[in-house]
Amino acid sequence: MKTIDKTMRLLSFFTPSQPEIGLSELARMAEMDKATTRRILVSLGKHHFIEQNQITKAYRLGSGFLHLARVREATTPITAIATQTVEWLCDCTRETAHASVGSPNALITIAHKEPQRGTVVMIDPTEPLPFHATASGIVFLAFNDADLLENLLKKPLKKHTDHTEIDPDAVRARVAKARRDGYYLNEHGFESDVAGLAAPYLNADGTAAGAIAVAMPTTRKTDEQIHMVKQHVAAASARITTAIGGVVHPSIQKLIV
Amino acid sequence: MKTIDKTMRLLSFFTPSQPEIGLSELARMAEMDKATTRRILVSLGKHHFIEQNQITKAYRLGSGFLHLARVREATTPITAIATQTVEWLCDCTRETAHASVGSPNALITIAHKEPQRGTVVMIDPTEPLPFHATASGIVFLAFNDADLLENLLKKPLKKHTDHTEIDPDAVRARVAKARRDGYYLNEHGFESDVAGLAAPYLNADGTAAGAIAVAMPTTRKTDEQIHMVKQHVAAASARITTAIGGVVHPSIQKLIV
Numbered sequence: 001m002k003t004i005d006k007t008m009r010l011l012s013f014f015t016p017s018q019p020e021i022g023l024s025e026l027a028r029m030a031e032m033d034k035a036t037t038r039r040i041l042v043s044l045g046k047h048h049f050i051e052q053n054q055i056t057k058a059y060r061l062g063s064g065f066l067h068l069a070r071v072r073e074a075t076t077p078i079t080a081i082a083t084q085t086v087e088w089l090c091d092c093t094r095e096t097a098h099a100s101v102g103s104p105n106a107l108i109t110i111a112h113k114e115p116q117r118g119t120v121v122m123i124d125p126t127e128p129l130p131f132h133a134t135a136s137g138i139v140f141l142a143f144n145d146a147d148l149l150e151n152l153l154k155k156p157l158k159k160h161t162d163h164t165e166i167d168p169d170a171v172r173a174r175v176a177k178a179r180r181d182g183y184y185l186n187e188h189g190f191e192s193d194v195a196g197l198a199a200p201y202l203n204a205d206g207t208a209a210g211a212i213a214v215a216m217p218t219t220r221k222t223d224e225q226i227h228m229v230k231q232h233v234a235a236a237s238a239r240i241t242t243a244i245g246g247v248v249h250p251s252i253q254k255l256i257v
Numbered sequence: 258m259k260t261i262d263k264t265m266r267l268l269s270f271f272t273p274s275q276p277e278i279g280l281s282e283l284a285r286m287a288e289m290d291k292a293t294t295r296r297i298l299v300s301l302g303k304h305h306f307i308e309q310n311q312i313t314k315a316y317r318l319g320s321g322f323l324h325l326a327r328v329r330e331a332t333t334p335i336t337a338i339a340t341q342t343v344e345w346l347c348d349c350t351r352e353t354a355h356a357s358v359g360s361p362n363a364l365i366t367i368a369h370k371e372p373q374r375g376t377v378v379m380i381d382p383t384e385p386l387p388f389h390a391t392a393s394g395i396v397f398l399a400f401n402d403a404d405l406l407e408n409l410l411k412k413p414l415k416k417h418t419d420h421t422e423i424d425p426d427a428v429r430a431r432v433a434k435a436r437r438d439g440y441y442l443n444e445h446g447f448e449s450d451v452a453g454l455a456a457p458y459l460n461a462d463g464t465a466a467g468a469i470a471v472a473m474p475t476t477r478k479t480d481e482q483i484h485m486v487k488q489h490v491a492a493a494s495a496r497i498t499t500a501i502g503g504v505v506h507p508s509i510q511k512l513i514v
Contacts, residue, residue: 003260004300011325019332043261048359053502054461061329063466066336066367067360068268069326072318074383075276079323102305103324110323126331204311209320245310 006032007040011049011061012104016126020058076244078209079110085212086111089236093214093229096121099201099240100129100136101210102144107136110210121194121215132171133160135186135196136211142178143200143208143249149175163188182251183230187218195221197229199237199255202246209244212236230255263289264297268306268318269361273383277315333501335466336367342469343368346493350471350486353378356458356497357386357393358467359401364393367467378451378472389428390417392443392453393468399435400457400465400506406432420445439508440487444475452478454486456494456512459503466501469493487512 013021013029021029027037041059044050048064073079082099089097090113100107106128114120131137131152141149149172157166165171178184183199190196198213214229234255238248270278270286278286284294298316301307305321330336339356346354347370357364363385371377388394388409398406406429414423422428435441440456447453455470471486491512495505 004264004297004304007261007264008301008304008306008321014325014328016328016331019328040261044265047261047265047361048460048464048466049265051460051462054504060332061325063329063333063335063358063460064265064360065322065325065329066358067365068271068318068322070358070365070367071271071273071276072320072322074273075317076320078320101320101323101327103321104304108324108327110327203305203308203320205308207305209305247311 003040006030006036007044008104010037010040011044014061015103015105015128016108017128020053020056020060022056022058026059078240078244081240081243082210082212083111085236085239086113088239089113089212089214089232090115092232093216095214095216095220095229096123097212097214097236098123098125098136099210099212102140102208103128106130107134107140107211119217119219121191121217123215130158130160130190132157132166133164133186133190134213135184135189135198136213138171138174138184138186139178139198139200139211140208141175142184143202143206145207160190161188161192163192165189180251182249182255183233185226185230187221193218197226197233199233199252200249201237201240201244202249204245204247206247206249209246212240231257260297263287263293264301265361267294267297268301271318272360272362272385273365274385277310277313277317279313279315283316335497335501338497338500339467339469340368342493342496343370345496346370346469346471346489347372349489350473352471352473352477352486353380354469354471354493355380355382355393356467356469357397359397359465360385363387364391364397364468376474376476378448378474380472387415387417387447389414389423390421390443390447391470392441392446392455393470395428395431395441395443396435396455396457396468397465398432399441400459400463402464417447418445418449420449422446437508439506439512440490442483442487444478450475454483454490456490456509457506458494458497458501459506461502461504463504463506466503469497488514 027034048062051062086097094115096114098112109125112123153168187195195218196215198211200208203209284291305319308319343354351372355369366382369380410425444452455468457465460466
């Protein structure tokens with residue numbers, strides 16, 4: 001099923017920051033020839049999964065995904081559950097809470113809430129969360145196929161701050177730690193002076209569907225605070241996992257107490 | 258690209274009323290052999306577009322669609338626009354308004370609002386709207402590929418009420434009328450004593466992405482009422498079409514004035 005792999009690969013290049021892509025650019029990104037790329041796009045277009053901007057001739061995702069996303073939500077309502085859970089997590093911790101869902105290249109925010117207080121971390125929900133630079137990304141990698149991690153490490157990683165870890169072995173070590181611990185605490189990796197603590201929520205097959213996290217100014221990062229946040233993030237992860245028909249991982253269960 | 262057609266066909270069988278399907282059942286529905294069906298499902302599973310219920314072993318859509326739907330909404334925010342427009346349409350007409358998006362087999366409701374008054378038509382947002390039996394379906398067929406209509410007419414049509422039109426030629430005539438008029442008024446076709454008036458909203462390539470409609474008790478169906486509803490539905494259609502980057506069709510433009 002090479003065609004399906006190629007098709008899914010093409011779809012994965014469309015992101016909120018790059019929603020429209022021209023044919024040549026897309027073929028280049030996918031490392032495929034233009035004729036094949038075009039044939040796949042035309043097939044997808046027939047089923048309303050791809051459409052063309054009539055002015056620029058660039059391609060963008062079609063309305064077909066709205067329907068499939070609604071069917072998915074009808075069975076396993078991640079968005080609704082994530083929204084409720086994020087509100088609860090924010091209210092309990094008095095810190096910014098956010099939930100994200102996995103895509104092939106990054107995590108996409110599906111719910112977020114900032115607390116009412118002086119210093120808070122603001123979330124831009126349209127900004128994808130890079131795997132290597134965020135706590136959410138590290139836990140997502142930790143509970144997914146090793147291929148996802150290894151493919152990511154094939155290309156040079158981007159430095160988002162002076163502290164972003166971009167050494168492949170160091171990233172592997174972080175992912176292994178997250179796998180053991182069931183959560184990950186990341187500091188200054190994506191934004192300076194921000195600490196993120198995330199746990200994955202799991203699909204029925206035990207792989208991560210996404211992550212739930214708390215982001216706080218590093219100035220508030222005491223042992224006591226981290227302990228409190230960790231317990232609540234783990235409880236939030238268990239809540240979403242259970243709601244979407246997954247089984248809570250023992251390492252996460254252990255954190256809740 | 259036969260594989261893409263087969264894949265999209267498999268995906269189209271998952272609906273809010275049948276969100277999980279076993280392998281044998283799915284192969285039977287798609288008229289494909291079990292080995293091919295399974296290979297496609299495994300490929301889709303690798304990319305999180307399909308997952309298996311670990312208890313029943315039935316397949317359901319995966320979380321991959323949530324991400325793609327969000328990317329699509331970031332460019333062309335149908336759901337947000339449809340929700341606002343449906344509220345406006347309901348407030349103006351004092352009748353039930355609803356917007357739907359096309360899928361290969363039916364329309365799926367994405368927004369609806371009932372007015373505050375004595376007799377109103379209630380909408381079940383999880384119920385797919387069959388193409389042949391609803392005003393929304395007829396206008397969706399009218400502004401899409403003729404193949405969609407002809408494929409639909411290959412199988413016997415379902416009678417939803419005593420008045421549902423199931424004769425292929427009569428359905429063709431209705432679709433042709435909707436194409437000319439830019440809207441369609443359907444009575445008793447899906448539910449008894451309900452009249453629906455719908456107009457399509459259009460993608461950038463001029464095909465219908467979905468429909469916007471008003472549903473009212475047939476007892477209120479005077480010429481004056483229909484005229485008022487038609488103008489508002491056309492205006493709502495133009496509003497959504499423009500917002501998603503489409504061009505308003507002349508036949509719909511003409512109705513607004």
